[in-house]
Amino acid sequence: MVRRGPLAAKRVRPPWKPAAARLVLSGVGGAVLSLAFPDPGWWPAAPLGLALLAAAVSGLTWWHAFGIGLTGVLVMYLFTIHWATLYLGLLPWFALSAAQAIVTAPFLAGMGWSLRLVKARSTRAPRGPLLRMIAxxxxxxxxWTAGEVATARWPYGGFSWATLAFSHADGPFALMASWISATGLSFFIAWLAGIAMVTGQFLVAKARGGRGPHPRSVAPPHGEVGWWWxxxxxxxxxVIGAAVLPAYPQTASGSLFVAAVQGNGPAGYFAARSRGDLxxxxxDATREYAAPGAQVIIWPEDGTDLDPTASAKALAEVRALASEFDAPIVVGTIMERAGLFYNSSQVWEQGSVTPSATYDKMHPVPxxxxxxxxxxxxRIVPKLIAMIARDYQPGQASNVFTVAGARAGTALCFDVAYDDVNQQAIRDGAQVLFVQSNNADFGRTDESIQQLDIARIRAIEAGRYLVNISTVGTSAVISSKGSIEQELPTHVAGALNAQVTLYDGTTLGIRVGPFVSAALLIIAAIASAGxxxxSLLRRRVAVA
Structure with a gap:
């Protein structure tokens, strides 16, 4: 006897037209989702786009959902990181987008299969529509959020960029990151997308007058409308509670007067320059724009092309500036130690001949x-690989150092997108955050604005002021609530001179962040095993 039910349902390949419609819906969903990131950075596009993606895979078998979901995610990445073409070219841009889509697609496949199960169960349950509305x-x-966690870690250390949380710097729920972490904020936005999907399906079923293969699994019967509402x-x-939730409270512990200098030098990888130009x-920009009385001067990543620990000229210049301003200088440069290369941040105190602290970038970009x-x-792309002459090593030391009596946590460029960098800084006692970046390779594209939005969410998550300083922009001082207090125009020299508040304590978002990520991966793994x-049980039943 052949069983009936979701586990023994006959595999029926969708007809060509419905499959094509789902493929188009997925692509549209990916395109809409990309609009949540600058530019234009329209935050409602995140839940709306994901709702369309989820609807496209809803109810499908694993492989069908994989293919249709992959299409939508690929479209989303192609639009969102189009800035990669300026530096890397078309092939690497497409390869990176495809890699992200391939890693994310199994999670959309799991989503589609799970929604199929929810639909089957809700068809027979006494309050099926209510079950579906909740589940x-x-x-x-x-x-979706488990997929974000996975792509932030794999392959090659992951690429944590186009996550839902990072699209929400200007959204009404941004402060939730200080309570539930950036990953938790992504989960909440995805939950909103799920509500939008179910509501949309209900409205479509109602417009059709209950027609369709399983109308009861979507539209509630008259007697259950009260439960639905x-x-x-x-x-x-x-949703209303989340919108009015304040930032997680932190304790102010003084302030620090910073001068973050945007030198606008020839910092691009392929920029024409002579040795020492950066x-x-x-x-020059420091002497012209940094305010007298600054307690610390901050240079961006690649602020100098000469390492002060290896160049007498660079050492003399840095020491002279530290003496003139009577302030330590945080310098971004490339270091070579024991034949290995590091993308580093150094702290140079007044009168010192060696840096008082060095942080090496934790996540070099693959x-x-x-x-x-x-x-x-x-062997595949020899010319492209030959362009990347050095292999930078990942840093192992703490990213927190002391400057002018304050504990500062730092991240170098794309480091800011990774959860562990922000979490480690706060665990190690950072009272303020510095993000040193070199965005010159991406010209006037949206890359630096997208990175600035990531920094804004990190400031909220950590409950700290964040100074984001770039070689060419976008440079800004960000409050602990994610608002931009100062910003420099791009591609001009200048400095951010600001008094930033120092904070002690650890937000709930920082504390629970690792557990939220781990829980999502565990749940996804258990569901995948299920x-x-x-699938194996269905095959055995079919054979029997």
Whole structure:
């Protein structure tokens, strides 16, 4: 006897037209989702775009959902990181987008299968539509956010960029990051997307007059409308509460007067320059724009092309500036130690001949700052790989150092997108955050604005002021609530001279962040095992 139910349902390949419609819906969803990131940075596009993506894969078998979901994610990345073409070219841009889509697609496949199960169960349950209203948004949130966590870690250390949280710097729920972490904020936005998807399906079913293969699994019967609206009301109360939630309280512990200098030197990888040009541009801008009385001067990543620990000229210039301003200087440069290269941040105190602290970038960018499996990729794209002459090593030391009596945590460029960098800084006692960047390779594209929005979410998550200083922009002083207090025009020399508040304590978002990420991966792994087990059981039943 052949069983009936979701585990023994006959595999039916979708007809061509419905499959094509879902493919288009997925692509549109990916395109809409990309609009949540600058430019234009329209935050409602995040839940709306993901709702369309989720609807496209909803109810499909694993492989069908994989292919359709992959299409939408690929479109989203192609639009969002189009700035990569300026530095890397078309092939690496497409390869990076495809890699992100391939890693994310299994999670969309799991989402589609799980929504199929929810639909099947809700068809037979006494209060099926209510079950679906509650369960489906959670399914969407778990699978999507678990996919974000996975792509932030794999392959090659991951690429944590186009996450839902980072699209929400100007959104009404941004302060939630200080309570539930940036990953938790992504989960909440994905949950909103799930609600939008279920509501949309209900409205479509109602417009069709209940027609369709399983109308009861979407539109509630008359006797259950009250339960349905009770669920909608509860969801609305959660949304309103999230919108008015204040930032997690922190304790102010003084202030620090910073001068962050944007030198606007020739910092691009392919920029025409002579040895020492970057250093000269940064020194000149510091003397012209940094305010007297600054307690610390901050230079960007690659602020000098000459390492002060290896160049007498650079050492003399840095020491002279530290003496003139009577303030330590935080310098971004490339270091060579024992034949290995590091992208580093150094702290130079007045009168010192060696840096008082050095931080090496924790997450060098694969295929930008190092080439994983160089031999393999050299056989595929030898000219491109040859352009990346050095392989930078990942840093191991703490990213917190003391300047002018304050504990400062730092991140170098793309480091800011990784959870562990922000979390480690606060765990190690950072009272203020510095993000040193070199965005020159991306010209006047949206890359630096997208990175600034990431920094704003990190400031909220940590409950700290954040000074984001770039070689060419976008440079800004960000408050602990994510608002921009000062900003420099791009591609001009200047300085951010600001009194920033120091804070002590650890936000709840920093404390729970690692556990939220781990829990999502564990839940996804268990669900994946369940999907695999159900598939094997279905095959055994079919054979029997």
């Amino acid at each position: 489906a948004p959670i399914v969407v949130a778990v699978w 009770a669920a909608v009301g509860a969801a609305g109360a959660i 250093l000269s541009a940064q020194v 295929f930008g700052e190092y080439v994983p499996d160089r031999g393999f990729y050299s 999907i695999l087990g159900a």
